[in-house]
Amino acid sequence: HDIAQDFCTHGVDITMYQRSSTFVISTESVAAMPGAVYKDDFPTELADTYNTSLPWAVVRRLHQRMVPMVAETADTEILDGLAKVGFKTNLGIHGAGIISLFLERGGGYYIDTGASKSIIDGGIKTKNGSAIESYTENGLRFAGGTELQADIIVFATGRVKITRVRGLNEEGQSAGVWRYCGHDGVWFANGNLALSRFHSLHLALQIKAIEEGIVNQADVVI
Numbered sequence: 001h002d003i004a005q006d007f008c009t010h011g012v013d014i015t016m017y018q019r020s021s022t023f024v025i026s027t028e029s030v031a032a033m034p035g036a037v038y039k040d041d042f043p044t045e046l047a048d049t050y051n052t053s054l055p056w057a058v059v060r061r062l063h064q065r066m067v068p069m070v071a072e073t074a075d076t077e078i079l080d081g082l083a084k085v086g087f088k089t090n091l092g093i094h095g096a097g098i099i100s101l102f103l104e105r106g107g108g109y110y111i112d113t114g115a116s117k118s119i120i121d122g123g124i125k126t127k128n129g130s131a132i133e134s135y136t137e138n139g140l141r142f143a144g145g146t147e148l149q150a151d152i153i154v155f156a157t158g159r160v161k162i163t164r165v166r167g168l169n170e171e172g173q174s175a176g177v178w179r180y181c182g183h184d185g186v187w188f189a190n191g192n193l194a195l196s197r198f199h200s201l202h203l204a205l206q207i208k209a210i211e212e213g214i215v216n217q218a219d220v221v222i
Contacts, residue, residue, distance in 0.1 A: 003154055005115040008123045015148060016119075017140075018128035021088035023101055023109040026078060029070045030098070030111050034194065048198040056103060056172050060096045067097035078112060081120040088128060103174065106166040106190065178203045184217065 007014040037047040054062075068091060071079055079089055092109065093100035101108040110116075118124040130144035139150035165176035165188055177188045178199040187203060189196060209215045 001110045001115040002113070003156060004124045005113070005118060008115075008118045014123075015125040015127055015150070017132065017148075018088060018126055019131075020108075021090040023092045023097055024075070024078065024082065024089050024112055024116060025070065025098055025109070026075050026112050029074050032074075033066065038194070044197075048194050051194050052198050056099075056168065060094060060100055063092075063096040063099045064094060067091050067095060070097075078116050078120075082116060085120055085122070085126070086128070087119055087126050102191070104167050106177075179206065180217070 001016070004014050004016040034047075034051060037050045038044070039047075071091060082089055091097060093104055098109045098111070115124060119126060127142075127148060130142040130146065133141045133143045135141075135153075136147055138147075140148045140153065142148070165181050167175050169175045176182065177190055179202075181188050187207065189200060189203060191199070206215075210217060
């Protein structure tokens with residue numbers, strides 16, 4: 001979305017290929033979700049602790065209640081507009097929205113910062129419903145037999161060879177984020193500022209302990 005929006009802003013004739021449906025939520029709705037604990041008169045450090053205190057299974061159940069309500073109220077205009085132009089959306093894994101996708105896939109969602117309007121208005125065209133089959137001399141050919149003319153093709157992919165990063169382990173914790181991921185010297189940290197403030201402390205302690213020889217690398221292997 002962000003790459004497509006950047007092209008659109010600079011006047012490029014852009015088509016975004018959508019491999020599968022996407023969970024879309026407005027920035028206003030995302031900001032409202034943790035509002036119960038993050039207040040001006042409440043210590044941020046304590047709010048961070050409260051925010052991460054519930055097991056993910058419980059958090060998922062809470063979001064299964066919130067997400068459909070948000071989609072049918074605050075974000076209905078955006079979602080209806082996207083549907084009208086053929087952009088496919090969903091409510092996330094288990095219907096739990098961004099939290100389930102963040103934890104189990106590390107993607108598949110878009111916090112709307114403007115690209116949705118560009119898609120609705122036609123500034124960003126979309127293509128979906130048919131898998132990419134091959135390159136052609138002038139663009140891409142799809143399994144359905146259609147071809148998309150393109151001067152430039154951007155693939156938003158790439159990662160070093162590692163073990164499991166996304167998803168949850170048998171204890172219900174992130175498999176390879178904020179901890180050893182299977183590749184020496186590579187550490188993954190994701191999430192908003194609240195999660196980063198809280199879990200970066202744990203990650204820093206692991207790295208420091210390894211560098212000081214307090215624990216061996218094997219002690220923190222998944």
